[in-house]
Amino acid sequence: MICSVTDNSLSIEKSDAGRRGLCCKNPLRAKANVPANLRRKSPLRLPELSEFDVVRHYTRLSRLNFSVDTHFYPLGSCTMKYNPRFNEEAAALEGFAALHPLAHDTCAQGTLELLHDLSARLTELCGLDAITLQPAAGAHSEFTGLLLAKAYFEAKGENRTEIVCPDSAHGTNPATASMMGFTTVNLASKPDGRLDVEELKKHIGPKTAVLMLTMPNTLGIFESNIEAIAKAVHDAGALFYMDGANLNALIGMVKPGDFGVDLMHLNFHKTFSTPHGGGGPGAGAIVCSKALAPFLPVPTVKKSGSGYVSDFGDGRSIGKVKAFFGNTGILVRAYAYMLAHSAAEFGDIARCAIINANYVRSLLMDIYPSYSKEYCMHECVLTPGADMTAKGLKTLDVAKGLLDRGFHAPTIYFPTIVHEAIMIEPTETESKETLDEFVAAMRDIHDAGIADPQKLKDAPHTMPVKRLDEVQAARQPNLHW
């Protein structure tokens, strides 16, 4: 087994013919009964390793990662908060983990009760009436939400073909709209980063199905004219969809339903502390008003007498967006998180998330100008200052400089409407001390970059690899061993 510090081999390169890890000795193997003509002819090219080889290989790989547990990870719009260990233990409980998705309802009472209570708490937090927990992720929720809108208008006999969203929207909004056959109408943001209500009124009408709006928006700003926006949408007979990716800024502090949201999505791997796992699994939800409830995907959970049953609706449902129920394993984690918070404690999440973002912003904006001149909500968008750009230093260099200083980089070059954007979301679970260290690192990058620009342009210097050739990777894709 190779295990030197310079080892960067693939598992297959460590393979040795005939070496075994786990095996399956079930004696029923002898009864296997597959005719020769249906059998695999080509060899199965997987590594042949001992269990220890496998454990050491992937343990080594794990140590090449930055993660929330090991590093401050202020990735804007991604809400990289602490993932409580307790959530993991809850999801691993045998009673939840071993339950088959087609189990008879009488066998699934615990999970159904959990989902029912989770649904009730989430609809209350959002100030809305009904929910589906079936979507597998945020983008999948958006898709579900637009399907609901479609079904809603079809039932009313209206043919609405347009989705309106601001140019600061997450890329998933227009991508989802197009996947659904809608035309996207893009609205230019005002200089302060907000939606221009007059522009909105010009572009909204009988063809508009939905306004998709991220709240707070991707610049970390709240749409203060929210009432006028909601009124314009409803006057046009359209629906108001809130992209809930940034709900961490609002949770417990406001109820989106109160300001006229008709439907919204939740990302459990953001606001509700479930882990990101290097890019999933996530879980999503659509929370909606009574008017949209009949169209929700099936099944949903209904209380029936003293127990709970899967409810398949009255036939108006949009159908299924995913096999089975949803990412229940993630929902158990989210429920564990809900149990750890009272009504008032939810408000503290929003409060401390907002304080943290403003703290970082205020300590950095003298050298990293803030796009917005106002206080931010849960995240702020900064840019490299003129003295750095004069030296040819870019946002990418700042990001790489942070890696060398032991911090994960913020989200960069997003939102696209801000040139050289650095989008910082500290989240409420980071302490003042951590933020002070981060601020010091950002200031050090500025000073060191001005003194020796080339060194920063060559960063990172201390990571397992240096800057990678992405051009070669895309021109001659090497996608497997």
Place this chain on the structure above:
Amino acid sequence: MYIPHTKKDKEEMLKAIGASSFEDLVKQVPSKFLWPKLNLPGESLDESQAAALLSGLAGKNCRPLNFLGAGAYERYTPAAVKAITSRTEFLTAYTPYQPEASQGTLQAIYEFQSTVSALYGMDCANASMYDGASSFAEAVRAAVRVTGRKKIVYAAGVNPQYMDTLKTYFAHSPEYSYVKVPMKDGAMDKAALPALLEGAACLAVQTPNFLGLIEDMSGVAETAKKAGALLVAAADPVSLGILATPGEYGADFAVGEGQSLGLPLAYGGPYLGLFSCKKEHVRQMPGRICGLTKDKDGKRGFVLTLQAREQHIRRDKAASNICSNEALCALAATVYSALYGPEGLKELAEANSGAAAFAAERLAGIKGVSLKFKGPFFNEFVVSVPGSAAKLREKVLAARGVDIGLPLAPLYPELGETLLVCATETKTEADILKLEAAIKEAL
């Protein structure tokens, strides 16, 4: 509560910000909306209270001896898989946007893509989809994009949940048509294909099919090709330890439910969508793809690549809107496959085939019970039962704590009173004899 701030911290931070109070920071929110009354518990639970509550709920789910399959399979999850996936460097990382700080996740994705390509015998695979159903739907969407045709021909043995998901994906386009290939003794009637495939975007097949039968795929890709249609194949990855691969029988796109590779059942998710294709369709793959490259010193490294196809760049022109995928589940499947290796996966597949064969033999010996189909099957099969299959299931479940399988009447009324019975490698001879006895007793 997971917030570190003391009262003093908050005061000092507000002072540094230059705000006199928190309310200063949120003046942009109309005050009438702030701090509404929330009808939620006034007290949160401490960890031991929450643990007790959750154990109580978990205990309300019962644990029958389980012969349910139908797209989700009971598997043993090796300890080493749990150990690796609970390493928080994997668990709590995000999508690898900064490759230098994410080489662990990226190399694991590359090895996952390699594992899927090897299992399915295909040229390339992506970094995962939500589940088998969404992979299937996205593969059919890709076939529609490639061919520019809107007629979708599918075998009657495709998982009905996959078809439901596909139809939801195309719900906005009434011009899509769906044509079912009729069933012949539980499998696809190949003789019907040439006529049905005319003008079709693809033929979508699943093997082993939803009813457990192994489809004979010889000549199918050729028939599809003659009609200008692509072949989309769904297959259980564990079955590919012994069964012919989609690559071998000429599929253009091959997909599957990766839950089979050692993931817990968890009442439906998180699971793992496997998605692979022929080289010429690589750019039609939705979602993230990891590639091997070099850093500026020439050292091997990994990056997300072909990104310009994706939603964050193409926005409304992207191939798909997928953003988060199932990276941690993909890691689990990769570790699982590496632990078992080619020989172990073959053993697993044989154990599935053997357990199901034994179960079928025993059940077919019960008076009034018979095997519905004659063809070869993998790890599940259909039996006809006297009387209501649903009632029989409930009766045995209540009396003996055995879940004898899925009643098929709601999905395939034409099959009459039948059950889809599954036995994976987790079932012993004694388990199967218990199943037999429980059914006998109830009839």
Place this chain on the structure above:
Amino acid sequence: MPKPEEVKYTKTHEWVHLGAEAAVGISDHAQHEMGDVVFVELPKVGQKLEKEKPCAVVESVKSAFDIYAPVSGEVTAVNEAVTGDPALLNQSPLDNGWLFKMKASNPAEGETMMDWAAYQEFIKQAAH
């Protein structure tokens, strides 16, 4: 092969060399702005194009650019070399990096496009 002064330019940075068959590509300025090109998707021979409608895609690592048909007409040839080696677009956008040829259905459409001097001025204006 045309010199930069011999072709006409669009506001979306395509060049077109008018003639019995019109050759189309992207300007040197455009390839410079895009950075390393990693992928090119071309129209099909025989495809009918409509002026100012997207008909091809050029991708860099982190961006995708639509290519718009400079005039209406039918595609008569495509440059397979650039799909195999997209770097040609960076190396010689006017020569080996041409994208496709077409038969213009209304050659008069070409007259509204910019000449070299006007295009230089257009780039200068756009930079402000």
